[in-house]
Amino acid sequence: MYRRLRVCSNGGGYEAIPHPPVRLDLAKARHALEAEGVAVVDARVLLIAATDPEVTISQNGRLLFKTRDPKAAEIAFERLRGLLGLPGLEASPP
Amino acid sequence: MARGVMLMSGGIDSPVALNFVLRQGHGMIAVHMDNRPFTDDSPLEKVVDHLALLRARYDQPIPLYVVPHGTTQTTLMRSTDRHVGCILCRRFMWRSAERIAERENASFLVTGEALGQVASQTLSNMHSATCAVRLPIVRPLIGFDKQEIESVAKALGTYGISTRPGVCCQAVPDRPATRSNLIQIIREEEMLDVDQIVDDCIRKAVVL
Numbered sequence: 001m002y003r004r005l006r007v008c009s010n011g012g013g014y015e016a017i018p019h020p021p022v023r024l025d026l027a028k029a030r031h032a033l034e035a036e037g038v039a040v041v042d043a044r045v046l047l048i049a050a051t052d053p054e055v056t057i058s059q060n061g062r063l064l065f066k067t068r069d070p071k072a073a074e075i076a077f078e079r080l081r082g083l084l085g086l087p088g089l090e091a092s093p094p
Numbered sequence: 095m096a097r098g099v100m101l102m103s104g105g106i107d108s109p110v111a112l113n114f115v116l117r118q119g120h121g122m123i124a125v126h127m128d129n130r131p132f133t134d135d136s137p138l139e140k141v142v143d144h145l146a147l148l149r150a151r152y153d154q155p156i157p158l159y160v161v162p163h164g165t166t167q168t169t170l171m172r173s174t175d176r177h178v179g180c181i182l183c184r185r186f187m188w189r190s191a192e193r194i195a196e197r198e199n200a201s202f203l204v205t206g207e208a209l210g211q212v213a214s215q216t217l218s219n220m221h222s223a224t225c226a227v228r229l230p231i232v233r234p235l236i237g238f239d240k241q242e243i244e245s246v247a248k249a250l251g252t253y254g255i256s257t258r259p260g261v262c263c264q265a266v267p268d269r270p271a272t273r274s275n276l277i278q279i280i281r282e283e284e285m286l287d288v289d290q291i292v293d294d295c296i297r298k299a300v301v302l
Contacts, residue, residue, distance in 0.1 A: 041164075050131075
């Protein structure tokens with residue numbers, strides 16, 4: 001599961017962190033994104049996908065959405081989850 | 095007065111350091127290494143706003159060179175030891191700054207580094223980074239602590255700009271080296287076409 005999206009340390013985006021940690025196959029992720037027409041910068045230990053908003057995908061499963069809009073980050077998370085077969089977000093507290 | 099080149103990051107320290115050299119009457123040129131897509135637009139926006147404030151304060155044009163650095167960062171991440179990535183990154187920044195200094199007839203480089211503030215600012219890392227260039231490097235904040243720097247930044251009006259939200263550098267490794275070995279750094283660079291990388295960056299730089 002991914003923990004709920006939270007604002008990143010400098011406040012410029014929203015991050016999703018998997019718990020327990022995962023190890024993503026970045027080559028596979030890159031192919032999946034490119035097959036959907038998404039441009040990808042492959043920096044070996046992380047990918048930067050030119051989605052809207054732009055997202056950084058780390059090998060350890062951390063995702064960083066470069067937007068200050070929480071709704072846009074959630075929508076982007078769901079889209080990415082579908083594309084890459086990632087686990088879902090933990091449930092919100094009641 | 096001599097002309098200098100100042101590396102501007104958008105953070106708290108660099109506008110404070112620039113303020114001190116401007117105050118002495120030096121003609122300055124600013125350089126921002128544009129780290130997108132490893133950051134967002136915010137560092138460049140902050141630098142533009144810092145410079146607007148300091149240009150008005152000192153009535154100096156202070157041209158800003160924006161040098162693309164994202165491709166260099168990708169090359170470093172793909173081809174070199176992640177542990178020393180920040181030092182290699184800094185060496186490329188210094189080289190670009192020196193190249194611009196040559197073009198602008200400037201005789202020194204300036205940075206907002208203060209000793210020991212972050213991993214890249216230990217003595218050995220600063221040494222390893224700056225060995226890449228020949229021009230003298232001025233560090234007006236070297237002995238300042240963070241509170242002192244922040245207090246000057248607040249007085250200048252740059253603090254509020256620096257602390258606006260932004261995405262921090264995604265290329266920083268989980269465990270950056272704090273004690274670097276220059277021989278290792280040079281070996282890492284032997285795998286790269288250093289001159290070609292710097293040439294490409296400088297060719298694509300824009301002046302604002």
